[in-house]
Structures are given as structure tokens and as C-alpha cells.
Amino acid sequence: ADAGSTFAGWSGGGCSGTGTCTVTLNADTSVTATFTLNPVLSVGPAFLGFGSVTVGSTKDLTFSVSNSGGGTLTGSVTTTSPYSIVSGGSFNLTAGQNQTVTVRFSPTAAVTSSSLISISSNGGNATVSLSGTGTQGLVLTVSPITLNFGGVRVGRSKDLTLTVQN
DSSP: OOTTEEEEEEEETTEEESSOOOOOOSSOOOOEEEEEEOOOEEEEOSEEEEEEEETTOOEEEEEEEEEOSSSEEEEEEEOOTTEEEEEOOEEEEETTOEEEEEEEEOOSSSSEEEEEEEEEEBTEEEEEEEEEEEEOOOOOEEESSOOOOOOOOTTOOOOOOOEEEO
16 A cells, blocks of 8 residues: 555455454455545645735735645645735645635835745645735925926026925
């Protein structure tokens, strides 16, 4: 039997169930041992880079959780602020199924934030690394607020100066 399987029971040769099977061989006898594949957690990609995101706004990225074994894979996905799980935070996947998990970065300060997503399941545990940088949006100031051109004759021009700062 494969290390990724579980004994499910006996059949034939006077054996049944999951207990001990003792067979006395005095004729051709067939005994079958049945095994079921265990669920196996697979996750990808292992890193999500959000890049630069303006403070007060958000950016969503996704990764995939799948059952690369047998049976039914059940589990949950968690993370910490300034990251959150938008969808796919719990899963119940049969053999070969996958699910998309959406992660949101919501920076509250102009700093780089690194964290982990934790995936816990009956088919193993995994993490996905996260990194994103909160950036300050543009704040422009103009001085002076108004300009008075006074009287300017048609066909003439007048120059005034203003200052724009970020």
C-alpha cells in the first residue's frame, strides 16, 4: 500500500471489516485488502507580491488550493491585517478539485508589509508568503490659490507665477 493511503478493509477468505484477518490455506483462497487514497493539499503559487498600493485603496490577488490525493480535502485559510481573505476561506474538495482563494491588501500606512497566509487541512498544512508596500497618494498644493490678472487688453498678455508642490 502507498504511504498516502489508509486501510479500508478486508474481503474474501472468511475475512471482513478492518480487524485482523487470519486465513488458513488448505485450498485456493482469495483475500482482498482495500485501501483508499488520503487527501493531499497542494497550493500555488507560494508567494504573492502586491507591489505598491496607495494607502486607502486595495488590491486583490489569487492563489489556488487543490486536492492532489484522494478522498475529500477540507480546510481553511487565514491571514492577518493589512491582508484579508476575500473569498475561498474554507474548502471541501474531492480528488482532483481545486479552488481559487482571493487575498486583499489594504494598506493603512506608507510602509512595506510582509505576512503569511496559513492553510490548514486534513491533507497537510501550507503557507503562502505575502508582500506589499503602502504608498502615499499624491497631495498637491497650489500657491497662491487665486491669481488676479487685473485688466489685460485684447491681444496682450500678462504673466503671473504660481507654485505647485507635492
